[in-house]
Amino acid sequence: MVKVGIVSYGAYVPRYRITPEEIGKVWGVDGKGMGRGLYILEKSVPHPDEDVATIATEAARNMLARTSVPADRIGALYVGSESHPYAVKPTATIVATAIGASPRMTAADLEFACKAGTAGIQVSMGLVGSGMAEYAVAIGADTSQGAPGDALEYSASAGGAAYLIGKKDLIAVINKTVSYTTDTPDFWRREGQPYPTHAGRFTGEPAYFRHINAAAKMMMEDVGTQPSDYQYAVFHQPNGKFPTRVAAGLGFTEEQVQTGLLTPRIGNTYSGAVPIGLAAVLDVAKPDDRIFVVAYGSGAGSDAFDITVTDGILEYDRDAAPTVSKLIEDPVYLDYASYAKFKGKIVMQE
Amino acid sequence: MREVAVIGVGMTKFGELWDSSFRDIGLKAGMLAIEDAGLSGDEIDGMFIGNMASGRFIDQHHIGALIADYSGMASNHVPATRVEAGGASGGMAFRQGVMAVASGMHDMVIVGGAEKMTDVDDPSSNAIIDSTADQQWESSMGATMASLHAMIAKRCIHEGMATREEIAAVSVNSHANAVDNPNAQFRRATKIESVIRSSAVAEPLGMFDCAPISDGAAAVVLCPLEDAKKHTDKPVKVAAVSQASDTLALFQRNSILSFAATRVAAERAYARAGISAKDVSVAEVHDNYTISGILAAQDLGLFKKGEAGKAFLEGVTLTGGKMPINTSGGLKAQGHPIGATGVAQIVELTHQMRGTADKRQIAKPRYGLAQNVGGTGSAVTVSILEAI
Amino acid sequence: MASVAREWREIPGRYNTVGTKCGACGKIYFPARSLCPKCRRASVGKMERYDISEEGEVYTFSVVHDAPDANMRMKPYAVGMVKTTDGVLLTGQIVDIDPHRIEIGMPVRTVLRKIYEDGESGVIHYGFKFVPKW
């Protein structure tokens, strides 16, 4: 099979933050302790004028700023999210138009809880690998909602990252991708409901851990690798604790996981989580670095990727857009009242 | 062209006129003007009505027919034309009326201006006012009318053209003058500190920098100057009516520190009247926001660039001052029922020119100038009345 | 419900500050115009698409407290005029900064944001706003 991989990437995280302590104060919960338990120090909050379309656009514009590939050669664009602004009406067309990729192209929205972004990468790989598109863009972005007072409120955040998938001038080759998919309802949001519902502890062992472990093992078996062959590993990160635990169980070290672990500082960006984690790794990666990636989406499935950084990264204009650490370096902290106002949690008169 | 004279004026009180409908106020101002001109009403052969947004304020378009009907003019089938130019609707209606008489098309014209703003809530009325800016590229982008003027003020302060205190002084001037105007919405004086400390609307401008939301109507009767003495002992000559346009959006101008349309309209008016700015005895300027008063005083040539603020601050512009501005109380204190404003300016100047301004009367009136602005200087009328 | 078509046809300007350049005199306009006000007839057929620079500096601004309903959740918010590196003035909101820390001359760049929503069930309108430069 022809080599398909990453030509460029870009990330975006909103500027605002709230701490678990601040949220806990409102609900009579030891937020600080809760944050420590989940290993979430703070989470990002979108400005009232931000949504998945604007976050995805920022990420895609950052992606394009780093490459000379003209936007009109993008043949496909997918936005993966569980918080698309519309139930019916694609986010992808907004993004495609905002980055100048429209109209000779195909575009669609994807949804697979937290792994819709990596699903987009897989779809893009297929289109590019088969020659149906010269370049394809996969974006994972979310402005996820946690119901007031719910455990999710301490983690659900906003952010996204975009990947330009192609065959030429690759900065990283995607050697292989495999997925593990079952019907496991650990987390869902019914049509018309504002907040998602989760099955509590059921989201752990039978859901997150089982799927990630299965996909990770499948991948390493298929390509004949072991954890020590990788410089970096990025796992889905609904909180800071799960990815650390799943990594350790599989035999990865803390050092391998650390670079791509953003949740402690920005919260769970859902479809954006693994894409942003991978972006943080690519921000510092060197030629021949090998990256192990496993996303997880509730419902449920895991997408695993085996990635090798190429010499192309040396020529690549990483500085043309902000790195993930630059994106999150100057946050503005909100109190709960402002956060509730920002997120539209206060019922206002029509 | 014939010379034209104002032979009668009338206006309602400006303010929150809860008991009065649009029809009530329009009719009242017209009746007062006709009475003031000593006419029966049958002499009227043309009507022009300045009105900005009745379609949105009271859901009523076709204002010409409505006013003609309720004032009894429809029974004589008098042609009635509604004129709209944002905040300059009244001034422009006046200009249309003058042109109609000057041209010989009409011999006795009534020009009215009316707006009923309080029948909608404040957010709605602000949205309507904002629609006189560029709806697509200013208002929709979050720029309110107040904020556009605030941006002018901010830049003026930045460039040293006026201080915050000087800008506030425009409001103090209008309020001080309005004390003696029984028709004014606010008949009380205010202080610089009160203006600066008033609740923020669009920084640096506060509540007391902005003209209020008002109901009101005003009307004037025009006829050829040669016929004027048949109706009144004190006709006032219309020495000039001019009008100029500029871009709809403020950001498309070469400069936002001056309204080019005011400068050009003033030049044209002075030329027509055969006078210069220093001949102006009293001026009514469009102080919908305090900063507008500074710009107007400079663009009209009443003060040099950078010196208007000081003049307002030092009281030169008070009714008893050397260059009285807004003896009526202006838009800020007399009130600003948008379509009526430009006509009310003519009402005030007519009183000044014929010496019937009561406690507000200035000494030795010769020329009175009115400046009426639509949007952020996108349309400006300048009218000059002459005492004869 | 407000007009969908009226907003839809302005998308190039709203999303990407697409303006026009007069082929006769070279002046750049935003929003796009089909006629150069200076050259008038001489510009007919010569108005070319021009992508206005995404970077500029604050020329003037105001912090809006008395806000339209669309911006209730962002009060007070800043609106400014920004002079782009092409020398074109644009009007838009300045976000992601404490409005009271904005200064004239501050470098900014354009981003895509929601401009307003047509109620709970209507179309969401997007357009450019300004944020501090990276």
Ligand SMILES: [Zn+2]
């Ligand atoms: Zn030209």
